[in-house]
Amino acid sequence: MLDSDTTLLIMIAGAVALAVLCAPVALVLIVAQRGRIGSLEARLARLEGRAPATVPVPPAPAPVPAAPPPAAPAPQRPPEPARTPSPVPAVAPAAARPVRPSVEERFGTRWTVWAGGLALALGAALLVRYSVEQGLFGPGARIALGLVLAAALVAGGEALRRRLRGAGEPPRLWPDIPATVTAAGTVAAFGTVYAAYALYGFLGPAPALVLLGAVGFAAMFAALLHGQALAGLGLLGAMGAPLLVGGNGGGIWPLALYLPVVAGFAYAFAWTRGWRRLADMAGIGAAGWSLLLGLAAAKGEVAAALLHVVLQAGLAALPHAVLPGRRLPDEASTPRLRPALALALAAGTGGLVLAMLVRDGADAAWIMAALALVAIPAAAAFRTPVAALGLPVAVAAIAGILAIWPQPRIGLGDPADLMREADGPVALAGFALAASLGIAAAGALRLLGGSRLPTPAALAYAVGAALGPLAALALVYLRLAHGEVAPGFAAAAGALAAAMTGLAALFRRQSDDTPSPALTLGLGAFASAAVAALALGLVFGLAGGSLTLSMALAALGTAAIARRLDIPALRWCVAGLGIVVAARLAWDPSVVGADLSRTPILNGLLLGYGVPALAFGLAARLIRLPGRAPDAPLLVAQALSVALAFLLVFFEIRHALHGGDILAPTTGTLEQGLVTLSSLGFALVLVRLDGSHGSVVLRIASLLFGALAMLQGLLGLGLFENPLLTDAPIAGGVLVNDLLPAYGLPALAALWLAATARATRPAWYVRAATALGGVLGLLFVSLGVRHAFQGERIGLDRATGDLEWFAHSAAWLGLGLALLAYGVLRGSRTARIASAGLVGLATLKVFLFDLAGLEGPLRALSFLGLGAALIGIGLVYQRLVFAPGRPAGVS
Incomplete structure (x- = not known):
């Protein structure tokens, strides 16, 4: 006898087991009943929807024909009952629109079918592989079993197609089960025939090719019945069968013949049925196999x-x-x-x-x-x-x-x-x-x-x-x-130019007889090619290989032909040549050889950068369309003209300062200053040109050159090549020396850029240019004072005398007063703020350094001069800037 606790446990376990076993059955029954109820509701809704259209609406009451006035609203009443059973439009779209199926529907109708098809395909191939590894059957039996399995799968797919298609087409998003089973059989057939050829040698190349073609032909007909799913899975299995079966001991020749057959049949399916995705799959698979065979x-x-x-x-x-x-x-x-x-x-x-x-x-x-x-x-x-x-x-x-x-x-x-x-x-x-x-x-x-x-x-x-x-x-x-x-290549380029000229002449004669846009384009293209070939010949024979020069001259010739013959499409040839030059510059900005002449300015840089810059600039002028916004060809030509011009200036500076070696690994204060000055000059010119051309290239280039100058000035001149930190020698006298082109002129250029760009550039750009001008100006004055006292080397490790300390204070105050005078006269608030900054800096220096560092009359003079300057500044602000009734400048 079992005690009560044991009996209770057995009853609970049985109830749990019964619930576990019955739950799936109940779920299936509930889903089935819900499906039936849903179909009945849809049928009832359709019947109700037809009722207003088929059942006549009762006529209006009897007084309506006798009294015309009440008859007017009567015709409007019958449509209202037709609108009241509105479930028809609400139910029909919901039943016919399975746009967002549930997770359950996706699992049961799609994922299981896909996984099953893949499992069948893998099973067909792995069964052959297993038989090979285990030696369960002889080679002939393995091939026979593979063929039997393939035939059984194909027959099962066809049986399912005939049985299921009678009940209506499945939803479009559902995978096709018969097609999936048939596709697995197709995979098995491909793999079996391939194994008979490559593994066991039962078939030679020709019979194998015939049988593979036969399998593909049969699969094509089956795909015509079963749809694109069969073709796609069959292609995937056929291309993947060699990887799954393995045993590639016969080399890659069998695959080199087998894979084009598979791809060919796939392309045939795709073309006859309009299956674009199948063609894409075949192309991607062929590319992948080509790379694999190339590696193997x-x-x-x-x-x-x-x-x-x-x-x-x-x-x-x-x-x-x-x-x-x-x-x-x-x-x-x-x-x-x-x-x-x-x-x-x-x-x-x-x-x-x-x-x-x-x-x-x-x-x-x-x-x-x-x-x-x-x-x-x-x-x-x-x-x-x-x-x-x-x-x-x-x-x-x-x-x-x-x-x-x-x-x-x-x-x-x-x-x-x-x-x-x-x-x-x-x-x-x-x-x-x-x-x-x-x-x-x-x-x-x-x-x-x-x-x-x-x-x-x-x-x-x-x-x-x-x-x-x-x-x-x-x-x-x-x-x-x-x-x-x-010279031989120069002669070949001349021959090519002659051939292109002959083609251009032929197109010209043909165009005169039967004008057409195609002939006009051909004429322009071959005429441009003749110009380009001549430019190549010139480079091959004289310039030693500057493709940049030849492509730029070709672009100029193409632009001239496009303008002369009125062929707008040739403008895109100019853009194409420009892209080639841009790629060449990106690969190696140095387009001249190592044997560059040491003569400043008049050297090979003019041919390598100057002439191409001029050529693209003229080409941009020729292809510009009046009255239209700049398009891609024009922008490309403008960008290359600006880039080549800057590279010319940059390399000319390096050439002049490094004895002809433009790739020298060193730099200096003067070089950094000249590069900064050049960048500011380009930014200034581009700001001016942008006002008349309205080109986005000129606008962006002006911003880039300005940013480059600011970065170069602050880092290069302020830190890395500052002679105060590097103790590098400064050539020149007290007033005219390296500091003038390195700091003084860039400071003036930055302030000029800020004034010019105030109306057309962002506020941050103008403020940054102003700040750069102020910083470089302060450095110019400070370094100039130290150079006057220290000589050519002004490093911080050198002792500073009292007179030099006093001179710095006087120079800063003088510069501040000059800025204040400019700000008052021109109404520039920016200049006055800069003046206040300098005066404040001088004041701090006097109180913090001069008070402790200076001795004797210099200390007193320092404070006296500072006091007088501060009082004078106060007077100026009271009388001239903020006087009652006088508006202060706000610029």
């Missing part, structure tokens, strides 16, 4: 990785760039960003793979793959104007490939051997020539035959055709001549 490529399998990346690039170009615009007429074929991004992804991935495989030199396979990666976006652009941006992508591909090209072997062995070497200079030049001429030909032919091309497409063709040969020539020159004088 052994010495003997470089060709496999190269073949894979070329095949994937060609396949991606079809659905993204070529097919979308195949039936569109030229006038409706506006360039789209999506094809350009797809082509750029393929070309960029290919460039990374080429960079990975360049360690053994550029052999024939490497060069052929490089040509293919340039030709694919160029051919897509030539095929349809929708992908016209592919031509600039091809130009970028040329630039990238030439940048990563292995260093050519020059001067080794017999010249005939160098002609045959794949990694010699001839191969580099041949690649650049073939690729750039192909791009130029594609763009020129498109422009000549595309009289109805929209302006954006024509501009893309013109930019690509003109810029491709120029970029190739410049990069080959850098790789082979290393910036030195090269």
Whole structure:
């Protein structure tokens, strides 16, 4: 017998167990009943909603026809009952709008299906892997079981589709269960066929390719029945199957053939059904696999990785760039960003793979793959104007490939051997020539035959055709001549200029016969390219490699052509050339060589910075559109003109003070002062110009130069290169010495900037400029007094005499009085406040230092002079500044 406590415990445990077991059942029953009740309520609401529309409204009372006046409100009464059953619009949208499903709905209808599909896919692949590891079955049995599993999953998915689709389509946000099961079967089929080929050698390359194609073809038809979910999961499983199955002992050649087949079928699904996301998934997966194969490529399998990346690039170009615009007429074929991004992804991935495989030199396979990666976006652009941006992508591909090209072997062995070497200079030049001429030909032919091309497409063709040969020539020159004088490259630039001139003449004749915007753009682009080629030739032959000079002259020529031929689109070519120059300056602000002449001012800096600054300034003037706000091309040209002009002044200062060495690691007080003065001068000029041009570049540049001058003056002149702290020598006499250009002139320039910028710049800017002028002015006076007593070295460690102490007080008071006089005469409150500060500083010095440091008559004179000055200042304020009836200045 059990005691009462044990019995009670058993009863409680049973009740708890019963509750635990019944709770899920009750939850299922409650949810099911709620679903039925909800459907009944929705049906009742629909019936009630139809009643006002189908059941006629009772007619108005009998007196209505007899008495016309009461009949007027009667027609208005029937609609009111129709409005009263308003649950119809309230219930219907709520039932048809599952915008924010609950967590429970998301879990039960989405997450479980996704997790189940992923589990099926993993199970199909891991089952094969487990059988391999455990040796449970022979290779043939493993393949057979894999095929049976794939067939069972596909059959189960089709059975579920037929059974469930009869009850109506599921909500759009719910995952498709039949498609998920079928996708898992597709993954199993792909993995099994791949294992039969790569792991066990049951299939050769050709049969494996046929079977993989058959699986993909079957999956395509299944996706037509099951929707995009099957295609997406099938693609994910097919691309991930090699990673899950493992056993890549046969090298990467099987993958190089298998993966393009998978991507090709995915692109076919995407194109036939309009599944854009599937195409995106295929492109991203192909790019990832290309990088993996590039990393895994052994010495003997470089060709496999190269073949894979070329095949994937060609396949991606079809659905993204070529097919979308195949039936569109030229006038409706506006360039789209999506094809350009797809082509750029393929070309960029290919460039990374080429960079990975360049360690053994550029052999024939490497060069052929490089040509293919340039030709694919160029051919897509030539095929349809929708992908016209592919031509600039091809130009970028040329630039990238030439940048990563292995260093050519020059001067080794017999010249005939160098002609045959794949990694010699001839191969580099041949690649650049073939690729750039192909791009130029594609763009020129498109422009000549595309009289109805929209302006954006024509501009893309013109930019690509003109810029491709120029970029190739410049990069080959850098790789082979290393910036030195090269007459051969100068001759090549002349030949390119002649070819571009011939194209411009051809476009001019064609434009005279059949005028069109495309021909006008082509004419302007090739004429600008001819100017740019001549500028390159000049640099190659004379200047020793200043690309900054050549690009600036090309920009000026392009601006002149745009103005002369009235081609506004060419203004963007000026902006493009400006961006190239900006990138060159960002990479290395020093654009001149080490053999710079030591002659001040008249040296190579004028060609490296002065001429480009003038060229961009003139280009900005030429491309300015009257009556319109400054746009991007104009702003780029203005910014580069200002930046190059400042770099010219900056490097000329360093050149003059360091014996021609602009990269000297040292600096000094005079250099810091001249740089500060130059910055203030630029800020002052830009403030003036901004008033007439209204350019945001000039406005921002004036603020930046002012901030730079303030930082340079306070830190460079006040701390780091202050001769009082560094004890550096000061050249010159008592009145005219290094302190005048280092401190005196910058102080005046800062005060001038503050006065000029008062009406157009922020208050903080004006106050900061005023403070900088005051600080530099005080330093100029103080350091000048110490220089007069100490000589060329004025460091703090040197003894200070009584007369010098007195002179400092007198100088500060004198400067304060001068500022006060200026403030009273000009009504400047700022000057009077600065005067009060200086007078207060002198007063503190007299009471704190002169009283203890001075002796004899100097102490008395110090106090007498201070007292007289303070009384005089008081009189001035009483009589002139704050006299009754006289308004005080407030400036």
